[in-house]
Amino acid sequence: MTERNRLSRIVTRTGDAGLTGMADGSRLSKTDARVTALGALDELNAHLGMLRAVLCESSFDGFLGDQQHALFDLGGFLAMASLAQIEQIPTLESLEAWIEHHNANLPPLKEFILPGGSLALAQAHIARVTARRAECHLWALVAEDDQVAPVAVYINRLSDALFVLARVIGQQDGSVVYWRRGGALA
Numbered sequence: 001m002t003e004r005n006r007l008s009r010i011v012t013r014t015g016d017a018g019l020t021g022m023a024d025g026s027r028l029s030k031t032d033a034r035v036t037a038l039g040a041l042d043e044l045n046a047h048l049g050m051l052r053a054v055l056c057e058s059s060f061d062g063f064l065g066d067q068q069h070a071l072f073d074l075g076g077f078l079a080m081a082s083l084a085q086i087e088q089i090p091t092l093e094s095l096e097a098w099i100e101h102h103n104a105n106l107p108p109l110k111e112f113i114l115p116g117g118s119l120a121l122a123q124a125h126i127a128r129v130t131a132r133r134a135e136c137h138l139w140a141l142v143a144e145d146d147q148v149a150p151v152a153v154y155i156n157r158l159s160d161a162l163f164v165l166a167r168v169i170g171q172q173d174g175s176v177v178y179w180r181r182g183g184a185l186a
Helices: 033-055 061-083 093-103 119-142 146-173
Strands: 019-021 027-029
Touching: 027 033, 033 061, 033 119, 033 146, 061 093, 061 146, 093 146, 119 146
Parallel strands: none
Antiparallel strands: 019 027
16 A cells, blocks of 8 residues: 655645635635634644753653644544544543643642743743643634534643643752742842
């Protein structure tokens, strides 16, 4: 069996009128909620890739790689539109187990954390807030298509995992920046 090329032509000009193709053959406006949600997942995946690069093959590489693949699967679910199957959506069990395992070793959080610190910690926060924004786009799509709700739930859980990951990174490298009342430096 020969493998088919997924993208044999990059410049197709088919999107020049503001429409883009879905995997089910439909064409949607590039401002459609489904297309916006797909773009948000793609952006999140890029930020996870950057976080992996910044962490340089850390012990979190496998977890982050798994999440990049999960995001691609979730995007595929969205792109399949009318042909999507719920079985395409990754389950939450391993993600929730990862959160519980890594959160168990963290001290109680007594103050809010500001995004920043080391480069790795700042990138973890960028990935986290990008996940939150992607989740908002997904919930907007759920209003039109409730079969997308499990995708939004997965991204909600992934943003929780990224918060825990940021806390772990900050604990490991000592670069956590806590919010201070009044905000001004003394």
